[in-house]
Amino acid sequence: MPTQLHKMTWEENKEAIERSKVVLVPVGSTEQHGPHLPINNDAYCAEKLSLAIADAAAQEGLEVAVGPGIVFGVSGHHMGFPGTVTLSRHLFEEVVYDVGSSLLKHGWKTVVFVNGHGGNSSALMAAIERLAHDYPDAVVVLHEWWILTGDKLREILEVGLFHAGEGETSLSMALGQKVLEDRMKAEIPVSHSKFISFNFLESVIKVGLPLPPIHKITKSGVVGDPTKASRAKGEAILREVLARTMILLRELTEDKLMVGGTNQHN
């Protein structure tokens, strides 16, 4: 398994920057994940996934570093459950900016934030846009496994992907997380709206709705069905994520993303 930057001396960090082009930064959260997963689950998965990516890249002859992880995220909606630690959205954005900025100042040219928590996305992207603006020679990318493989998840999963449900629990299993399988139970709130579905396989019309405090819609903290989770499903997801991430890493090392693309419009 590849060495992480924070476990190396500064001289070893210097050598890694000279050798390698890309650094992965795991970004997670410390928030409730139902009765069966530890509250570090997003931070744990982001780190393990980053290491798996670096490992797969090494097998293809590409050295990719894994930087120190950000373990606190935007988790205000989970504060109804003990253990959750949340940063305000602006504060989290600043932390991401300062961590990214520290790495870029030392000479890293490509930073991939490997995110494990959906609630972080918009603030993460805001920080990434500021980093891209302030370090115009660098490439900064947001990697989210459920976005990267969205189309494949429908094939792999029965119920879908919510919070601490089938998809997330499966991936956690594949990444070696401690899962209290005897405490797993499904809790899927009923929706009477065409704009809200708690089943990923159902199609919905989309509008932007703020997330409600989770303890108002579930007792266990689970939104989904972890009993449908399995290590096999998790490994299928992981294979897909790794395969697509290898394409990304090759493009990054060949500067194909350097022109500047966009996933926004209007």
Add this chain to the structure above:
Amino acid sequence: MPTQLHKMTWEENKEAIERSKVVLVPVGSTEQHGPHLPINNDAYCAEKLSLAIADAAAQEGLEVAVGPGIVFGVSGHHMGFPGTVTLSRHLFEEVVYDVGSSLLKHGWKTVVFVNGHGGNSSALMAAIERLAHDYPDAVVVLHEWWILTGDKLREILEVGLFHAGEGETSLSMALGQKVLEDRMKAEIPVSHSKFISFNFLESVIKVGLPLPPIHKITKSGVVGDPTKASRAKGEAILREVLARTMILLRELTEDKLMVGGTNQHN
């Protein structure tokens, strides 16, 4: 056509709040839209679309108000083109918050931000989440026509939806915007990446990439093909947007969205 709140006296505003349940707030931008569209295009379309929604609702017996519009957005990437006015992301978020907060203090219970500019989305959503947190009895929603009808746009459009291209120009035509048709020309940057497509009909693998300064990828400011635009396509889009928005308004007045749904996960 329905009266807009800012053209009414305070007594008339008071009556409107008592009569109606929902207020639409147009949100746009003032930024370059190629050689054929005025720089107010997003603000113009957001306002006209809001009025069309209110009109359609009235025909169904539902009174919906149109509030004063926000005409400046997050447009830093377009600053290479004269005329563009941009607010910083945080500033824009604060403006949306203060406008929404003013309306909610006066007694509006449901606020729908009708957005016309993709660059506003994440900051708008951040403001909406803060409003939802600070006014727990209210419902605040983000309405974006290209998200609401994403699946249908593939059917209607040939090339797709970028900036000032086929989709946006078509809708502008349908909404009565002044379009300099003789100046329209296509400009679609070439992509060598599997993660970047400037053709909406092509499928791509998705990661988060910051938008490059637009003047680095296009001379005209257009990213897309406005020569494929037509009023007929615009009207097809508009019909679809109105139909789905009527579903949304009915759900809002029947409190179906009150439980609090989510478009996020993990």
Add this chain to the structure above:
Amino acid sequence: MPTQLHKMTWEENKEAIERSKVVLVPVGSTEQHGPHLPINNDAYCAEKLSLAIADAAAQEGLEVAVGPGIVFGVSGHHMGFPGTVTLSRHLFEEVVYDVGSSLLKHGWKTVVFVNGHGGNSSALMAAIERLAHDYPDAVVVLHEWWILTGDKLREILEVGLFHAGEGETSLSMALGQKVLEDRMKAEIPVSHSKFISFNFLESVIKVGLPLPPIHKITKSGVVGDPTKASRAKGEAILREVLARTMILLRELTEDKLMVGGTNQHN
């Protein structure tokens, strides 16, 4: 009537910057103006006045552009009346700064903020001072019709100039605003203080007093006597404002204000 920048394409904006020296930016508010005026009155008047100035300048052979308007101002004291939208003072200052800064970056050399709302003045001036500091080659000016013609207003008006009273209603009439004349009524709070007068023609000793919440001193939102208003009085004010503004524009184009004068002392 002159074309406004936001109704032009970016290429037309570019040409306007090359041709013209001065851009006017209307600044208003969205706040209660009594039972007889719409809540957009300050924004409406600032825009119409800017267009009238540009028109008068064109007749003298001077091209002056009208930029996109700022329609939300500092209106916290009017929040007791439905419809009012207020930005916090600091937020408003930032909006003015960002709008002015966007224009100056595109090459405008002279920016005149045409203000229609007294409550905006100090924050506007703060933004102008920051713009002047950050763009030392530019000239940025605050234009307020009631300051510019203060001496003449005493001649034209019977009761004076407060909020939604004789002076403001007259000018609104002259600028084509929709006025509900049958709802006009006078409401002038009584003052027992030598430092407070609600009659502009009375002389007072001046100290700085914060504005009270308006709903504590008036039921209608009017502070003054709109029944004394007339289109003729409004036109007399307008003529005076235009005449003096022409002097200002000539000085601006002849760089007479470039040396940097002051309206402050001590």
Add this chain to the structure above:
Amino acid sequence: MPTQLHKMTWEENKEAIERSKVVLVPVGSTEQHGPHLPINNDAYCAEKLSLAIADAAAQEGLEVAVGPGIVFGVSGHHMGFPGTVTLSRHLFEEVVYDVGSSLLKHGWKTVVFVNGHGGNSSALMAAIERLAHDYPDAVVVLHEWWILTGDKLREILEVGLFHAGEGETSLSMALGQKVLEDRMKAEIPVSHSKFISFNFLESVIKVGLPLPPIHKITKSGVVGDPTKASRAKGEAILREVLARTMILLRELTEDKLMVGGTNQHN
């Protein structure tokens, strides 16, 4: 001469709050005042004037306290001259707020900021408005001698009131300031503008212009003519200020200003 609060113990402060209704807070600056006045001139005059007011009030049987003074102001435009100390505008506003807030928390009901520096005015007023909002039972007033007696200054002075000129130097003399009379010399920049006059007796049309860096319009730091200053003129100003301030203090103790008046309009 009355005792100042900061020279008293906390028990004596407690007694003063119980006995007295009004506290004066001197606000000055530390900035260049030409070759003949110390850089503490605004702070010095604000303090001495406050003491003179308290003294005059005591003679009328009214106990008024003098609080600790704020000696740094908004003086960025004077930074071209050594010795000047400036706070940013926002920082100065916060300092005024915190000082006023501390006094109001201890039970003072009426706070009069006695300002000696024109550059402070708008930020001071911003702080006062916030204090009035946050302490609705209190009365907070801005006292500026040149505003309070503006009409009389024209009678007393030959050239007028600028910076370190006839008016300010005269008052400084009357308040016992150390004046280097042999270093006094006039320096009045020439104006070609109808909107700028450096002679207070000339009438001008008024617009808002940001103050230029003072070292760009004067070598000595003086803008005006201190050679026209005299102790007699200063005493005439002082008499007028004291007389009008006594009216103010009587109104304050009789709650006539409590209704909340306004010196703003529109």
Add this chain to the structure above:
Amino acid sequence: MPTQLHKMTWEENKEAIERSKVVLVPVGSTEQHGPHLPINNDAYCAEKLSLAIADAAAQEGLEVAVGPGIVFGVSGHHMGFPGTVTLSRHLFEEVVYDVGSSLLKHGWKTVVFVNGHGGNSSALMAAIERLAHDYPDAVVVLHEWWILTGDKLREILEVGLFHAGEGETSLSMALGQKVLEDRMKAEIPVSHSKFISFNFLESVIKVGLPLPPIHKITKSGVVGDPTKASRAKGEAILREVLARTMILLRELTEDKLMVGGTNQHN
């Protein structure tokens, strides 16, 4: 070894809060520590020390929890060495505040921040003071091993305690850190000042001096002599820290620190 909160589910966190009175929060840094220690050294030691404290407490029958650690600190002065990640001082203070606040909201009554990095101290204390103010029923304490045992360190160490030198390296050894012993070398800058000593055993007169950028005073990043370090010395330090921390924990559980003491004066 005791379980850490972030490795537990939310239900287990809930039980821990009910059972235990005290939570320890490790606070470290990610910064260069010479050629022989990994850049995570402060974060590593803070976590291991917290676990050792909890273990020792458990042996005395006192359950103490270990919360999720803060691994980024104030390390700007080490940015001359690759690998260092720094948060701005204010940002770090906010992170500590949000983490502490999250824990206190869930019902923890006593929070002990176990700090491993001297550069964090003042910002940490600032956050602690704000937490104490906002949660008046809670006790929040800053634990720093080198302060707690300052007097004993002189007895145990030959050269002293600087950065990555004898003391810190010894403790790292005792806590199981990976130490590259063959890369250890001494680097002690010479001081000509009575106010600066790089030898802890020498007495100095103390004034407050800002830390210089470390790469200006050392090539290796070491300030001190790690060759004098030994596991035995580290264990002696650890024994002392644990013994005194047990006294602290007993006082905390007996509410002896509740009255509020002070380590400040004047």
Add this chain to the structure above:
Amino acid sequence: MPTQLHKMTWEENKEAIERSKVVLVPVGSTEQHGPHLPINNDAYCAEKLSLAIADAAAQEGLEVAVGPGIVFGVSGHHMGFPGTVTLSRHLFEEVVYDVGSSLLKHGWKTVVFVNGHGGNSSALMAAIERLAHDYPDAVVVLHEWWILTGDKLREILEVGLFHAGEGETSLSMALGQKVLEDRMKAEIPVSHSKFISFNFLESVIKVGLPLPPIHKITKSGVVGDPTKASRAKGEAILREVLARTMILLRELTEDKLMVGGTNQHN
């Protein structure tokens, strides 16, 4: 006695900068100091001590200037006592920064903040670190008499140094402060903790504890025993402070502190 900068003209300030190398900036507070000392005590002592230092330096042939003093500090914990004025910690830090920055911009090369209030220390040091970073050619130092002479204070004092007690009252006497000797009385809270002592001569184990609101631990505002104070003790402290400060000034003028030392570790 040496002239203070704020009592000089700007030309005299200019000459002082050219002649002298070091400027002292007194920093105090305006907060309760028991029934026997005025609330300006920290500000008074910081100023008088600065003047005494400049005087002593002059006798050694070294010209040192005394700059304008900062009289408001971080005093939130004393707000239970009337008269106390407090700035928030961040605000105070900004004020120190702006004052220091103004001086450094005018050409001062060495700034010594002479602090009289322990509550200011961490925010003062934060400002000093920012000044040192932004003005790398300057030397900025924090001078605190109780730190500079900590070891000697144990010899001179019987009970110790707290707030308004033996040490502080003695020094105030030596510096000519008005002391109400008949109101002096001891008030020393009892501590049951090994970590809290209100007697400076007792040794304690040290952890970081936030200061409690002072009115919760004392009625008089005194924490200590002022009845043990004497002018003779104060003069002994003063002699020691001056002697050590002379060493500091010599080092400063000989650039011995320029290399950048540290009083922090880890």
